[in-house]
Amino acid sequence: MTTFSKKALLTLSALTLAMGTSFGALAESVKSVAVTAIVEHPALDSARDGVLDALNEAGYSEGKNLKWQYQSAQGNTGTAAQIARKFIGDQADAIVTIGTPSAQAAVAGTKRIPIVFTAVTDPVQGQLTPSWEASGTNVTGVSDVLELGKQMELVKQVVPEAKRIGIVYNPGEANSVAVVEALKEILPQYDLTLVEAAAPRSVDVGSAARSLVGKVDVIYTNTDNNVVSAYEALVKVGNDMQIPLIASDTDSVKRGAIAALGVNYHDLGLQTGRIVVRILEGEKPGDIKPQTSENIQLFINLAAAEKQGVTLSEELIESATEVIR
Template sequence: MTKLTAKLLNVTVLTILSTGALFSSIAQAETYSVSVTAIVDHPALNSIRDGVKDQLALEGFEEGKNLKWDYQSAQGNVGTAAQIARNFVGNNPNVIVPIATPSAQAVASVTKDIPIVFSGITDPVAAQLVKSLDANGTNITGVTDELDINKQIELIQKIVPEAKTVGIVFNPGEANSAGVVNKMRELLPNYGMTLIDVAAPRSVDVGPAAQSLVGKVDVIYTSTDNNVVSAYESLVKIGNQMDLPLIAADADSVTRGAIASLGINYYEHGKQSGKMVARILRGEKVGELAVQGTDQLELIVNKKAAQEQGIVLSDDLLSRATKIIE
């Protein structure tokens, strides 16, 4: 073999190796696929979505490099949620992340194989997604945002000490919301209060449902019901006009006009979900991961909303607030 032949051979080998590395790099860039869907777009659910994506990037799974990210919103339509779920399963991603109960139920009904990591769900057992919060050997796990209802009622008492009747607007078709209503009805008598609940199966029903509570309740409490949160301004309008205090479970609802919330940070909730997704992408089995919750609650207070709704906030409450909106 001449020196020239050897040199050409070396160049050819290097070219093949570099081409192989390029193809390997491309293959690596297309290795992971995560499909995310939410029942509707509103600040809390959008924060979850963003938290999942940002955490995956921190974990080394970045869109445009080694992650294919597909997000779709059902825009509040259960039929659309079912269609999105079927399309996702047809694409066969590595993990599906459904945000909120209707989307999770839609995805869970069409696949028993693709790993599902739900997020933004209050009671996954009542929603029949899992039989318990323990590792269950199925393709479903996730992060629950369930809150201690006793602490929610105690917040109501701190803000409206004289309250005897609590109103709640909810979508009876959403398992999360129905579960909160049942617990409120059970626990409120322990605090000398009763509940009046009004159904709002669609977002457009939220305002009229709230209007029907005027004169009947001393305060309105809102859970993380997706219909209610997506139309929260209609509640705020009534609360401000009628001096009817609004207290929420969702922190973003406070920025939109509720007086206060004692709840979780939904961006951090999303990041927690993103950590679970990353573990699965690295090879852990979804059936071996227990459902997670969080005890990290934030008290958010809106002083302007309190004034609009005829409430004077105590110094004690303000001193304990994580964030105060002036």
């Protein structure tokens, strides 16, 4: 009886050890990716979906070997900080930040957990990385920066007689301020002057646009998150007052802008997700230099052009990636 008990005990111990090792290995094989966005709108949502698609392509699947979390700050920087603290406390394997304010909140909260930003115009201006080279820190990512010269060439193609260009932006968003300052420098080359209208909150976008009526010949919008999240308010002013709207976010064309020369945000998300995969598989974020997108597309909305009093050239229409009629 005693011998049997010892054998049974040894067998049970071995089984327990094996099961514990098995469960431990299973737990280690599940990777946690936490995604935070400053606000929800079509472009940022496409970037988020692209990240998940890239993870799926690499063999990471929710409910199997991937724990996926997503939260939006709904445009509130205080909420963005709370979300960042939660994800840091959860000890995620990687935190993906969509938009500059969400990235800034996460970077301020941890120097250890890998942070991969996306849909950030200028990570250096936003103080996310010290330069465009590999940072040596826990931060890397993909920028949606656009060449402003090409943007202004598009403005001139759509509204050749334009002299005064308006911009609605959030003065509290570092990347938007950087775009405004860059525009002031290059606009004289295109015989254009800039008229600014501040929209610190999404609810301010409509009134900011109305303040430009009678002062501008065209309104240009960058990828400012407040503006893009409330783009319909801008479209109403453009349509009612026949002020042409030109965007840098192609999804805004589907919502009522005449034209946009911008990145494909789903592709941007795919590019970001592939960086996340590299990190999950052992690379250090500080060894990966920030990237930009080379997939620039021209979208045109003919119905919006008619409503806003613009006739587009056949040459411009034929050069578009997508034409919305």
